[in-house]
Amino acid sequence: MAVTTGEREQVVPAELGRKKRRFRPRLIPHVPIAILVIVVAVAILAPLLAPHDPARGTLVDSLLPPAWDADGTIEYPLGTDANGRDVLSRLIYGTRISAIVVVFGVILTGLIGTAVGLLAGYFGGVWDAILMRLVDTILSIPPVLLALAIIGALGASLQNVLLVIVITAWVGYARIIRAEALRLRNADHVLLARVGGCGWFRILRVHIFPNVVNTLVVYATLTIATVVIYEASLSFLGLGVRPPDASWGGMISEGRGHMNTAWWLTVIPGIALLLLCVSANLLGDWLRDRLDPRLRNVGGS
Amino acid sequence: MGQFLIVRAAQSVVTILLVTVIIFAVTRISGDPAELLIPGEVPTERLDEYRAQWGLDDPIVVQYFRFLGNAATGDLGESFRFDQPVSELLLNRLPATLKLAAAAMAITIVVAIPLGVVAAIYRGTPIDTIAQTLALVGQGVPAFWLGLILVLIFSVNLGWFPAAGDSGLTSLILPAISLSAFAVAVVTRLTRSSMLDVLDSEYIKLARAKGLSEAAVIFKHALRNASIPIITVLGLQLGLLLSGSVVVETIFNWPGIGRLAVDAIFAADYTVVQGVVLFGAIAFVLINLGVDLLYAVLDPRIRY
Numbered sequence: 011m012a013v014t015t016g017e018r019e020q021v022v023p024a025e026l027g028r029k030k031r032r033f034r035p036r037l038i039p040h041v042p043i044a045i046l047v048i049v050v051a052v053a054i055l056a057p058l059l060a061p062h063d064p065a066r067g068t069l070v071d072s073l074l075p076p077a078w079d080a081d082g083t084i085e086y087p088l089g090t091d092a093n094g095r096d097v098l099s100r101l102i103y104g105t106r107i108s109a110i111v112v113v114f115g116v117i118l119t120g121l122i123g124t125a126v127g128l129l130a131g132y133f134g135g136v137w138d139a140i141l142m143r144l145v146d147t148i149l150s151i152p153p154v155l156l157a158l159a160i161i162g163a164l165g166a167s168l169q170n171v172l173l174v175i176v177i178t179a180w181v182g183y184a185r186i187i188r189a190e191a192l193r194l195r196n197a198d199h200v201l202l203a204r205v206g207g208c209g210w211f212r213i214l215r216v217h218i219f220p221n222v223v224n225t226l227v228v229y230a231t232l233t234i235a236t237v238v239i240y241e242a243s244l245s246f247l248g249l250g251v252r253p254p255d256a257s258w259g260g261m262i263s264e265g266r267g268h269m270n271t272a273w274w275l276t277v278i279p280g281i282a283l284l285l286l287c288v289s290a291n292l293l294g295d296w297l298r299d300r301l302d303p304r305l306r307n308v309g310g311s
Numbered sequence: 312m313g314q315f316l317i318v319r320a321a322q323s324v325v326t327i328l329l330v331t332v333i334i335f336a337v338t339r340i341s342g343d344p345a346e347l348l349i350p351g352e353v354p355t356e357r358l359d360e361y362r363a364q365w366g367l368d369d370p371i372v373v374q375y376f377r378f379l380g381n382a383a384t385g386d387l388g389e390s391f392r393f394d395q396p397v398s399e400l401l402l403n404r405l406p407a408t409l410k411l412a413a414a415a416m417a418i419t420i421v422v423a424i425p426l427g428v429v430a431a432i433y434r435g436t437p438i439d440t441i442a443q444t445l446a447l448v449g450q451g452v453p454a455f456w457l458g459l460i461l462v463l464i465f466s467v468n469l470g471w472f473p474a475a476g477d478s479g480l481t482s483l484i485l486p487a488i489s490l491s492a493f494a495v496a497v498v499t500r501l502t503r504s505s506m507l508d509v510l511d512s513e514y515i516k517l518a519r520a521k522g523l524s525e526a527a528v529i530f531k532h533a534l535r536n537a538s539i540p541i542i543t544v545l546g547l548q549l550g551l552l553l554s555g556s557v558v559v560e561t562i563f564n565w566p567g568i569g570r571l572a573v574d575a576i577f578a579a580d581y582t583v584v585q586g587v588v589l590f591g592a593i594a595f596v597l598i599n600l601g602v603d604l605l606y607a608v609l610d611p612r613i614r615y
Contacts (some may be wrong), residue, residue: 066612146322147329150599151592152554155572159337162576162584163347172556243558247573262456269459270467277463287451289442 039296042289049286052102053109060099062086065254067094073272089274091264097274100256101282107168107245107257108238108286115175115237121231122176123183124222128214130184133189142188145181153178153240161249168257171241171250179237186229190222224301231294235287241282258283315607322602330592331382334585335375348582349391387586392578397586401568407477408567411560412552414487419494419548426495427502429532431510438447442499449496454555458489458562475564486563490555494548501544505537512536541608546602550595 052059072094075082082089088097128137148156157174164170194200195218203217242259244250252258253264260278265275338344345358345367362368366377381387387397430442435463466474473482509515510533518532557569564570568587575583 054459060451143325143329147326147333150596151330151333151588151609152551152595154590155335155588155595158557158572158576158584159334159588160340162572162581163337163340235451242453243455246453247558247561249573249576258451259455262459266459269463273463276456276459280453280460283456284448284452287453288447291447291451 014111030033039293042293042296045285045289048104053105054265056102056106060096060102062096062099064095064099064103064256067091067096069094073268076274076278088278089272091261091272091275092268097261097278100261101258101279103256104258104261104279104282107241107251107255108283110168111172111175111237111241114172115179115240116230116233119176119179120183120226123180124187124219124226125280126180127184127187127189127216128191129190130220132195132210132214132218134192134195138188141184145150145184148178151178151184154243157240157244157249161244166244166249166252168251168255170243174244175237175240179233182233183226183229186225187222190225191218194218194221228294228298228302231290231297234290234294238283238287238290316604319600319603326596327593328379330596331379331503331589332375332480334589335378336590338581338585339371348388361462368429382589387589388582390575390580390583392575392583397583399588400571400583401586404566404568408553408556408560408569410477411486411490411556411565411567412549414483415491415494415509415552416545416549418491420545421496422491423498424502427499427541429505430499430503431506432529434507439503442503446496446499449492449499452492452544454489454492454599455527455558455562457492458559461489462562475562477566482563482615485563486559489562490559493555494545494552498541498544502537505540506533509533509537520574525601539606540597542609543602543606546598546605550598553594553598554591582602 074090076089077084077087130141200217245257245259246263261279313507385398426442430439462474465471518528560567560569572587
């Protein structure tokens, strides 16, 4: 991998002096990948890493500033909130929510959307028409509005946010993968396989799926920021993760009331969100340029 | 053109009908719609009375068509909290949302298109890097957080703009910037890439070879040809701005329909939520229809 990308890099920036470029350390994709790996590791290891209980604080220690401030202490490196809870520990546990959202909103929906897209595109016909009408309908309801309708009816919880994400996010995959399957269904190698007596499942698995993997990976990476921001926005509005559970959006919402005196409560979780989303988009853009330039106008989030 | 218009309009009607089915279905997934639509603890007789009044004991298909018929005539039910028809509430709150969306769209056009054009012309220079970095941050920053940071800097610390409410032009600036950040990012990137495609084409080389001034090449030849995808994306962003206003209106205490809906959820005033969602989804479908038609008018190559 490193070898091939190293070779590519010398060809791409034509008008920038090649020699100059060669000695520059490449920040992309290494920095975004490192950040994403750290987020995943922190999410998994949260109980080991968090110095304090994220849900319990001592009121004596409430609203302490971060350690670098004159009034801060090293015991709470990123300060404490109004209930005296450690911001760093809540931030660490908050990564778990974002990680769960990515697992459901990107991986699970990716599997559903890919399966639907492959079947619809390959077989065509009535089911294709019905499924694509459904896809168009779901795409035509802005996800925030659908979230209001569903959460208004079922109540605020992480499960309901995940439900809304799954309902709205699979359609994007289905539409893109269907277009690919439709294009590939009459490709020479597929026709040959069919003549050779290959069954539909094997054709989809062996002859079509490997050709859509690049598109799939690029699109999935570019949707990470969308679903993470979506959950954070809903939790911020009080329609997602319920207190006292720590989520980045919820932390920002709680910090809002103390913005005049305790800036760190709103700023720090927001920076975490920004870092995660920008990293995912940078990686997505990089993958798209490498793997699937045709998706150029899909755009991150 | 006529046929394309008819086909596309018919598709939109089907989509709107399916949207109403979904929204109707959502009110039924929680179980008893009467309990959802009448907030709070109410005696069983009141629920029975309500069911009889609104025909909630009828077959589900009959209920759906009644819902559809009412909605088509502008009857979206009554708000329990305000004791007022939902359609009236919507109309009262709509101008604020439109004002905010229009301001955000204006910022997007004024900032993103010049930024994208300049980035494309000066490709690979620091100007391009700055434009691309701005776009990257704009795409990754949650609107609600950007709004709070703007308030922290410009209201709390500098005192330049009010932190909340709708009190004239100064109060519009911060919410409009927060709402437009994502659209600015998307449109800047698209403008840059469309311009790069066009600048690379043969007719631009010809225009240059003819000895036209650089300004004429950029504005008359390049930007005009790059504008079709840009206009399309601007239209699509308009729909997203309307739904994005749900979050921004809540932060800035802006009296629009987004905040109306969020407040209604917390007040368990579900008829209002349903009305806003239905209205927003239909507006979104119609905007997208408009974008498609505009696209067909602008680009003579598109014919169905």
